Every structure is written in structure tokens, then in C-alpha cells.
Amino acid sequence: MAIFPRKLEEWYKPLASVDKTWIAASVVIALVMATTTLAWSFADPSHQVPTETFEVAPAEFREMASSFADKYRGSTIPEGTEIYLAAVQWAWIPKELRLKAGVTYKVVISSGDVLHGFSLIGDDGTVYNLMVMPGMAYVMYIKFDKPGVYEIRCNEFCGLGHQGMVGRIIVEG
Amino acid sequence: MTGSYGVEDRFARITITFSVLLLLLGGIFGLAQVINRAPYFELPSFLEVSPKTYYTFLTGHGVFLAVAIPIFWITGFTAYLAPRVLGKNLRGGLLRLSLLMMFAGAIMAAAAILSGRSAVLYTFYAPLKAHPLFYLGAALLVLGSWVFAAAFFLQYLEWRRENRGRGTPIAVYGLLTTFIVWIEATVPLVIDVLKNLLPMSLFGAKVDALEARTWFWFFGHPLVYFWLLPIVTLWYYMIPKMLGVRIFSEKMARVAFIMFIIASTPVGLHHQLVDPGVSAVYKYLQVLLTLVVASPSLLTAFNILATMEMGGKARGGGALSWILKQPWGNPVYAGLAVTFIVFGIGGLTGIINAGYQLNLLVHNTTWIVGHFHMTVATIVAVGYIAATYSLLAELFGKGVKWPRLALAQPYLWLVGILIFSFSYYIAGMEGAPRRMLNIEGAGGPPIPSEWIYTLQLGAVGGIVMSASGALAVLVFFYSLLRGGIAVARIAPNPHPEEGDPYHPLLENWRLWIAVAIVLILVAYIPTFYELYSRGLAPVSPVGV
Ligand code: HEM
Ligand SMILES: [Cu+2]
Ligand SMILES: [Cu+2]
Numbered sequence: 001m002a003i004f005p006r007k008l009e010e011w012y013k014p015l016a017s018v019d020k021t022w023i024a025a026s027v028v029i030a031l032v033m034a035t036t037t038l039a040w041s042f043a044d045p046s047h048q049v050p051t052e053t054f055e056v057a058p059a060e061f062r063e064m065a066s067s068f069a070d071k072y073r074g075s076t077i078p079e080g081t082e083i084y085l086a087a088v089q090w091a092w093i094p095k096e097l098r099l100k101a102g103v104t105y106k107v108v109i110s111s112g113d114v115l116h117g118f119s120l121i122g123d124d125g126t127v128y129n130l131m132v133m134p135g136m137a138y139v140m141y142i143k144f145d146k147p148g149v150y151e152i153r154c155n156e157f158c159g160l161g162h163q164g165m166v167g168r169i170i171v172e173g
Numbered sequence: 174m175t176g177s178y179g180v181e182d183r184f185a186r187i188t189i190t191f192s193v194l195l196l197l198l199g200g201i202f203g204l205a206q207v208i209n210r211a212p213y214f215e216l217p218s219f220l221e222v223s224p225k226t227y228y229t230f231l232t233g234h235g236v237f238l239a240v241a242i243p244i245f246w247i248t249g250f251t252a253y254l255a256p257r258v259l260g261k262n263l264r265g266g267l268l269r270l271s272l273l274m275m276f277a278g279a280i281m282a283a284a285a286i287l288s289g290r291s292a293v294l295y296t297f298y299a300p301l302k303a304h305p306l307f308y309l310g311a312a313l314l315v316l317g318s319w320v321f322a323a324a325f326f327l328q329y330l331e332w333r334r335e336n337r338g339r340g341t342p343i344a345v346y347g348l349l350t351t352f353i354v355w356i357e358a359t360v361p362l363v364i365d366v367l368k369n370l371l372p373m374s375l376f377g378a379k380v381d382a383l384e385a386r387t388w389f390w391f392f393g394h395p396l397v398y399f400w401l402l403p404i405v406t407l408w409y410y411m412i413p414k415m416l417g418v419r420i421f422s423e424k425m426a427r428v429a430f431i432m433f434i435i436a437s438t439p440v441g442l443h444h445q446l447v448d449p450g451v452s453a454v455y456k457y458l459q460v461l462l463t464l465v466v467a468s469p470s471l472l473t474a475f476n477i478l479a480t481m482e483m484g485g486k487a488r489g490g491g492a493l494s495w496i497l498k499q500p501w502g503n504p505v506y507a508g509l510a511v512t513f514i515v516f517g518i519g520g521l522t523g524i525i526n527a528g529y530q531l532n533l534l535v536h537n538t539t540w541i542v543g544h545f546h547m548t549v550a551t552i553v554a555v556g557y558i559a560a561t562y563s564l565l566a567e568l569f570g571k572g573v574k575w576p577r578l579a580l581a582q583p584y585l586w587l588v589g590i591l592i593f594s595f596s597y598y599i600a601g602m603e604g605a606p607r608r609m610l611n612i613e614g615a616g617g618p619p620i621p622s623e624w625i626y627t628l629q630l631g632a633v634g635g636i637v638m639s640a641s642g643a644l645a646v647l648v649f650f651y652s653l654l655r656g657g658i659a660v661a662r663i664a665p666n667p668h669p670e671e672g673d674p675y676h677p678l679l680e681n682w683r684l685w686i687a688v689a690i691v692l693i694l695v696a697y698i699p700t701f702y703e704l705y706s707r708g709l710a711p712v713s714p715v716g717v
Contacts, residue, residue, distance in 0.1 A: 019425045026471035030464040033524065037460060049456075049533060053449040055710045089715065113715050115298045115382055117537050119606060121621065127604040129447060129536040134300065134382050135710030136450040151621075155537040155606035157294050159301065159717045160224045163609045 049130070052139035061137065062086050062093065062112030069094030076100060076172060083107040085152075087116035087132045090161030092152055096168045101147050110137035116165070117156030123148060129155060144171040180265040181252045184272055185568055188249030189561060191279075192242045193649045196554065199238035200642040202230035207593070207635030209610045212625045214632060227610040228292035228717070235295025236286060236311075239549055241279055243400050244314060246557050248275070248321045250403060251348050253568055255325060257664045258342050259332045267324035274317030282310030292717045294608065296393070297370065299385035302714040305374045312366045315359045322352045340673035341680060343426060344665070347406025349682070350430040351399060357438045357689060358395035361388050379711035383450050384704050390441035391697065398437040398466075400549045404512055404556040405429075408477050411560075415506050415661060416484025416499075425476050427679045432469035435689045436462060439696030446532040450707075455700050462696060470520050477513060504579040505661035508559020511583040512551055515590055519547025522598065537608075539631070540601025543594035546638075551590055554638070555583045558645045565652050566659035574657035579648045586641035593634025600627035 065086030076098040077083060083105055086093040093112070099105060109118055109132055116132040124146070130138060132154075144150075154165035208214055209222055222230065248271070256262055284306060285291040291303035329349060333341075341349070365388035372378035409426045413419055420426050442459035445451055485495025500506045522544050525531050535541060562579050566572040573579050601607075603623040678684075 019422050019428075022422075022425060022472060022475050023428060023468075026468040026475075027465075029471060030468050033467075034461045034464045038457065049447050049453065050449075051453050055450075055707070057710070058712050113712075114301050115386070117606070119537070119604060121604040123621075125603075127534050127538070127602065129533055129538065129604075131445075131448045131536075133386075133449050134712045136383055138449040153604075153606055155608075156298075157228070157301075157608040159715070160228060160292070162228075163224060 050138050050140040054137050054139070055135060056110055056137045058110070058112045058134045061110045062088060065093040065112070072098075074098075077105070079103045079105075081105070085109045085118075085167075086112045087118065087154060087158075087165070088112035089114065089159050090154075090165045092154075092165065092167030094167070096170065098170045098172060099142075099144060101144050101171050101173055104141050104143040107140050107142050108137050109140065110134070114158050115156050116154045116158045119153045119155040120150055120169070121153060122150040126150065131156060144169075147171045147173040178253075178256045178262065180268055181256050181263055182568055184268045185249040185253040185564075187272065188245040188252075188275075189564065189568070190653075192246040192249070192557065193561065193646055195237045195242050195245070196558075196642060197646045199234050199242070200554075200639055200646070202234040203238075203642075204635065204639040205230055206234060206610075207632050207639075211629045211632035212611055212620060214611075214629065222610065224610060225289060225292065228294065228608075229286065229289050231608065232292050232294050233283075233286050236282060238553060239295060239400070240311070240396075241282075241314065242553055242557070244275065244318050245279075246553075246561075247351060247399070247403050248318060250557075250560060250564075251325060251352070252321075253564065254663065255328065255345055255348055258344050259328065261328050261332050263324045263328050267320055267327075271317045271320035271324065274320060275314050276317075278310045278313030278315070278317055280310070281306045282314065285310060296389060298389065299369055299373055299380040299382055300712050300714045301717055302370075302374045303717075305371065308366050308370045308374055312363060312371075315362060318355065319359070322356060325349075325352055338675060340675035342665070342673050343420065343423065344406060344410040346427060346430055347402060347409060350434055351402035351406065353434050353682075353686065353689075354395050354402060354437050355399045357434075357693070358392050358399055361391035365389055365392070373714045377714055379713055381704070381709035381711050383448065384709055386445065386448070387441070387451075387700060387704065390444040391438070392441070393444060394441045395438045397549065398433055400552050401516075402430075402433060404509075404516075404552050405433075405473055407509055407556065407560055408473065408513060411505070411509060411661070411663065412477060413480050413484065414666070415503065416480070416487065418480065418484045418487055421476050421479035421483060423674045424676060424679065425472055427676070429469040429472040429476070431679065431685050432472070433466070434685050435692055436466040436469070438689065439692045440466060442696075442700065443532075447536050450704075451700060452703055455696075455703065458699075459696055462692070464524070467520070467524055474517060481510075502580065503661060504573070504576060504582070505559045505563045507580055508555050508562070508583040511587050512556040512559070515547050515551045515555070515587065519544055519551070519594070523548065535601055537606060538601035539597040539605045539607050539628070542607045543597035543601060546590060546597075547594045550638075551586065554642050554645065555586050558649075559583065560663060561649065563659070563661040563663045565649070565657070567662065567664055569653060571652050571655075572657035572659050573648065574652040574655045575648055576658060576660055578644055579660065582641050582644045582648065585644065586638055589634045589637030589639075589641055591634070593631050593638055596627045596631035596634060600624050600631065603627070 065084040068084040085107060111132045111134040113134060118130045118132050120128040148171050150169040152167040154162060205222060209227060285304040291307040293301045293303040297303060365385060369380045369385045373380050409420055440459050440463040442456050443463045446456050482495050485498040488498040490498035562573050605624045
């Protein structure tokens with residue numbers, strides 16, 4: 001009868017050994033990749049997602065970034081200054097940051113309204129992408145080794161002016 | 174196994190025809206996007222779009238192609254196939270109700286998008302807000318698909334009661350997996366819509382952006398498996414059938430499906446690896462689970478390749494010539510095989526996205542666009558279409574009018590997608606952002622020179638893909654008008670030689686669903702605990 005298999009023993013046969021080998025192999029591959037990505041976190045702490053964050057109201061953060069922008073417009077930011085960078089529809093506040101090469105700065109990034117993306121792009125091949133979340137700030141420590149110009153582009157859709165949202169970091173010698 | 178499936182077939186004809194119409198509309202948007210993204214493409218003015226049109230198209234492209242088509246096509250395909258495999262009808266009342274809800278929902282959402290008042294893209298991240306009909310429509314569409322899922326589950330349970338001790342046939346096994354994953358996926362979506370998005374859009378209620386985003390990706394990743402699983406089912410079911418062999422390992426196929434059920438949901442945080450406010454430990458936990466979901470894909474790759482080898486050798490192929498002995502000249506086989514190859518490459522790049530560090534490099538760049546056109550877009554535009562070719566004869570009673578064009582379609586896509594995706598991969602590594610029209614044209618600052626040729630080349634690939642999509646639509650509708658020949662048969666063979674293997678553990682759905690729920694809780698309780706115990710940070714909604 002068609003309903004029953006020709007080989008009845010096929011029903012209850014445990015997994016064949018080749019099946020088991022495959023299952024094991026694919027699990028091993030997954031584990032190797034998992035270990036690699038974890039090990040990388042320890043091996044190369046310079047290229048990591050920042051872990052320091054805090055809550056901040058969007059309107060308040062926008063205020064903080066605006067007064068920071070007013071204070072340092074056109075001038076180089078001295079070592080030890082805490083930098084505020086706000087993403088708002090549709091600009092970065094401040095639009096431009098002048099930093100010194102070789103100095104580590106503390107940079108606080110958040111949004112004044114909706115989700116944005118922080119994408120740092122340099123001629124030297126630098127690409128570094130983070131989400132910018134309203135209500136939540138990232139604290140990161142940035143150091144540029146060489147002078148140059150870096151672009152900050154928004155890379156999360158944030159409304160109709162999204163494509164024009166570009167800022168700059170100028171690194172001076 | 175003959176019966177009368179008039180109600181099921183009417184449902185399937187409507188939803189599948191509608192899917193092809195959506196492919197046409199969404200494909201036109203895709204073409205407009207890819208050429209408007211390319212810097213310095215001299216465009217005739219009617220092809221050049223404003224930012225508002227661009228983001229409206231992009232919303233339609235994502236919602237129609239990646240949400241609406243899968244729902245309509247998969248329910249239709251299941252309504253056609255499951256009754257024929259199980260020899261049982263689906264409940265007609267539920268089918269009608271589901272069709273009504275899904276169409277009402279789709280029309281509401283489409284109106285909200287096409288009127289230009291909901292350009293929030295298919296991820297609709299709060300606090301950007303769309304017209305309320307957008308969320309209501311989406312919710313209704315999903316609830317309609319739940320009604321269909323209920324009809325399918327009831328049919329299956331009835332079959333099981335009447336067939337104790339029989340193994341579930343692989344086609345139904347795969348489709349059940351598809352719908353179980355769909356329920357896992359959409360519960361968080363419905364929660365997000367009811368709790369956050371509707372109140373935000375209707376009353377201007379404040380929302381926590383991170384919380385809403387977390388619910389979204391709780392839905393968004395298993396959505397990926399909903400797209401994929403019917404195609405995995407077709408690989409396991411149709412490839413051996415067309416080659417005249419059995420699946421290399423029936424049991425491994427089922428093991429893979431079970432792994433999809435348990436591991437496809439608790440991984441959404443891999444879309445949030447660079448979000449502030451989620452602990453690195455929880456992110457890493459889900460990266461780990463993500464790599465676990467790579468296993469069933471690897472198992473599938475082994476199993477299907479081995480089946481192809483067996484089939485090729487049975488057709489007279491040797492150690493390597495089995496590759497040539499595949500029925501490459503059959504449009505259905507070619508479509509499924511092209512999907513298999515392209516998905517394989519796309520899947521590998523997905524593993525890269527999930528690397529905790531590499532994500533910093535590729536997040537929200539065109540790399541991601543390359544990735545999901547090799548995966549979901551290919552599944553839809555080649556995989557679903559391949560199955561649709563064979564349904565033209567069986568379901569629509571027409572056959573394929575131009576089998577040679579139908580055959581050219583997947584190969585044309587293969588050429589287009591390789592050009593498109595690799596260009597977008599490279600542009601992405603150079604930092605080119607996704608979701609953005611030609612930055613230069615819109616009056617922005619000059620763009621890095623590396624993006625220019627890659628995005629232009631991407632446009633060439635995109636034009637070839639669009640040509641392939643146009644062929645699919647043309648073959649479908651012209652065949653409906655004129656009729657043609659049958660190219661392959663999806664319905665089960667009337668007298669299967671052998672039954673399906675029965676293994677109690679592999680038939681124990683309750684157990685695997687329970688395991689899935691436990692894993693979901695393990696993966697998401699810490700994240701939500703972190704969010705809620707810290708206190709939410711609700712922000713005001715903002716228009717586009
Ligand atoms: C006809 C050929 C197609 C072309 C030329 C095309 C082109 C594109 C382009 C250029 C983008 C990126 C736009 C941007 O980020 O600015 C895009 C996004 C997308 N495409 Fe396609 N596409 C095609 C077919 C498909 C298909 C069949 C699917 C199916 C499921 C699909 C799903 C998506 C999704 C989900 C997005 C992301 C939307 C978003 O970022 O919100 N595409 N497409
Ligand atoms: Cu933006
Ligand atoms: Cu995912």
C-alpha cells in the first residue's frame with residue numbers, strides 16, 4: 001500500500017552517522033565563529049562599540065550641543081574638553097569639529113529628535129558606524145593619529161532632509 | 174488523493190496574482206531607486222525624483238516586496254499545496270475571512286504610503302511617525318495571515334489525528350515550520366503596533382525609541398526566515414522530485430526545520446549591535462544564537478547539494494559532470510537552483526554582518542543592501558516566481574506561454590544580482606550609506622570618489638535585475654491570457670512509492686515550540702529587563 005514505506009525499518013532508524021557528522025560539523029563551524037568574534041573583542045579593543053551610555057532628554061541634549069558649538073565655533077578644541085555632538089533633523093551640531101592629532105577626546109553623541117546614524121568616513125579608509133538614539137547618549141573616546149579631514153554622514157533614515165546631513169571633523173597637526 | 178479544492182484554489186489564484194502585481198509595482202520603485210542613487214547618471218527628467226518621492230518609493234519597495242508579497246504568496250502557495258499533500262480541505266470560512274482582512278489591510282497601508290504621508294520606510298522606527306492607516310493596515314494584514322495560519326494548523330491537526338504513526342510529508346513539514354516561525358515573528362510586531370506605534374500616530378503619545386526598535390527587530394529577524402522557509406521547503410520537496418531521487422537525508426531535512434523553529438527568533442539584537450543602551454553581554458548572547466541559526470542553513474546546503482549530486486549521477490553524470498546533468502533547461506529547476514546558489518553567497522555575507530566588530534564597518538551601508546538582495550529579493554523575484562511558473566498550469570489551468578523567456582528570467586537575474594550586490598558590497602565597505610538618493614544631485618557636499626563607480630555599476634546590475642523582473646511579470650500575465658505548456662508539477666505524485674520517515678522526536682511539535690519559547694525568553698528577558706528597570710526615555714513623535 002502506498003501509504004507505508006517499502007522499508008519499514010527506515011521509520012525508527014536513528015540518524016545515520018553521516019547525518020550526525022554533518023550536524024556536528026555545522027555546530028562546530030558556528031562555535032568557531034562565535035569564539036572568534038568574542039576573542040576579537042579582547043584582542044583589538046580599539047575597534048569596538050562603546051559601552052558607556054546614559055539617558056538624556058533630546059531637547060536638553062540639543063541645548064548642550066548648541067552651547068558647545070557656540071563656544072568653539074572656528075577654534076581648535078583644547079585637550080581635555082568634553083565634546084557634545086547632537087544629530088538633529090537635518091544637521092550635526094556642531095557642523096564642524098577642529099581636533100588635534102594624537103589627542104584623545106571624550107565625545108558624547110545623542111539625538112535631538114529621531115533616530116540618526118553616526119558614520120565617520122575618512123580618506124584613509126576609516127569607516128565607523130554607530131546608531132544615534134533619542135533619549136540615550138553614547139560616550140566615546142576618539143583619537144586621530146594623523147591630520148586630515150573626516151566626514152560625518154547620517155546613515156539612518158531620519159526624514160526628508162536625511163541625504164544632506166553631513167558634518168566634518170578637521171584634524172590638525 | 175483526489176479531492177475538490179475549489180475554495181483553496183480561488184484563494185491561491187487571487188493572492189498569487191496579486192503578488193505578481195505587487196512585484197511589478199515594487200520593481201518599478203526599485204529601478205527608480207537604483208538609478209537615482211547612482212552619482213552622475215544623466216537621467217531624463219521624468220526619471221529623476223525628489224527626496225519625498227524617493228523615500229515614498231523606498232517605503233513602498235520595502236513594504237510591498239518584502240512584507241506584502243511574502244504574506245500573500247506564501248498563504249496562496251500553502252492553500253494550493255497543503256490540501257493536496259494531506260488530502261484534506263482547509264476551512265472555507267476562515268480562508269474567506271483571512272482574504273478579506275489581508276486585502277483590507279494591504280489597501281489601507283498602500284493608500285497611506287502612496288498618498289505620500291507615510292514615508293517612514295518598512296522599518297518605521299519610532300519616533301518618526303506615519304499616517305495611522307499605515308500601522309492599522311499592517312496590523313490587519315498580519316492578523317489576516319494569522320487567520321490563515323489557524324486554518325492551516327487546524328487542517329494539519331485533523332490529519333494527524335487520522336494518521337497516527339505516519340511521518341509528516343516534507344512539503345507540509347516545511348510549510349508548518351514557516352507558519353510557526355511567522356507566529357513567533359509577528360507577536361512582537363503586534364505588541365509594538367498596539368503599545369507604541371498606534372498611540373503615537375493617533376494621539377501623539379511619546380515613545381521610547383530604543384524599546385520600539387527592540388520590538389521591531391524581535392519581529393524583523395524571524396521575518397527573514399518566513400521569507401526563506403517556503404523556498405527551503407521547495408528545495409527539499411521539488412529538487413528531488415524533479416531529479417527523480419529522494420532527498421539525500423530525509424531526517425536531516427527535518428532536523429534543519431526544527432533548528433529554524435528554535436533559533437530563528439532569539440537573534441533580533443544582531444540588528445542592534447551598534448545601538449546605545451543595550452548591554453554588550455546581551456548583544457553577544459544573540460550573536461552566538463545567530464551563528465547557531467547558521468547551522469540549519471549549512472545543513473540545508475549540504476543536503477541539497479548531495480541530493481543534486483545523487484540526481485545528477487542517476488542521470489548519467491560522473492564525479493563532476495553531475496553538475497552538467499542537472500535539468501538546467503527547466504525554468505522551475507533553474508529558478509530554484511539559482512536561488513540556492515545566490516542565497517548561499519548572500520548567507521555567507523550575512524555571517525559577516527553578524528560579527529560583532531565587522532558590524533561597525535558595514536552597519537547601515539549599502540553592504541546591507543547587497544546582502545538582502547542576494548537573500549530576500551532573490552527568494553521573491555526568482556524563487557517564488559519559479560514556483561509560480563509551474564502553478565500556471567496546475568492552478569490557473571494555463572501553462573507557460575513563453576517557456577524560453579521563463580527560462581531566461583532566473584539567469585538574467587543571476588547576472589544582474591551579482592553585478593548589483595558586489596558593487597553595493599564594495600561601496601558599503603567604503604562607507605556609502607543606504608537609504609539615500611543621489612547625494613550630489615540633492616545639493617549635498619561632494620561624495621567620495623570610490624562611491625561613484627561602484628554605485629554606477631550597481632545601477633547597471635539593478636537595470637538587469639529589473640529586466641528580469643519585467644520578464645517574470647510579462648510571462649505570467651501573457652500566459653494567463655494565452656495559455657501555454659506545463660513546465661513542472663508541484664502537486665504530489667499520485668502514487669508515492671515510499672512514505673515519509675517517522676521519527677517520534679521529529680514529529681513532536683509541542684516540544685520544539687516549547688524549546689523555542691524558552692530560548693526566546695532567555696534571549697529577550699535580560700534585554701527588556703534592562704530597558705524597563707532603567708526606566709524608559711519616551712520622546713515626542715516627529716513627522717517625516
Ligand atoms: C527589481 C529589482 C530591484 C532593484 C533594482 C532594487 C533596488 C534597490 C535599491 C537600490 C535599494 C536601496 C535603496 C537605498 O537604500 O537608498 C533597495 C532597497 C530594498 N530592496 Fe530592492 N530592488 C529590487 C528588487 C527587490 C525585491 C524583489 C525585494 C524583495 C523582497 C527587494 C527588497 C528590498 C528591501 C527590503 C530594501 C530596503 C528598503 C529600506 O531600506 O527601507 N528589492 N532596493
Ligand atoms: Cu539621517
Ligand atoms: Cu537578522
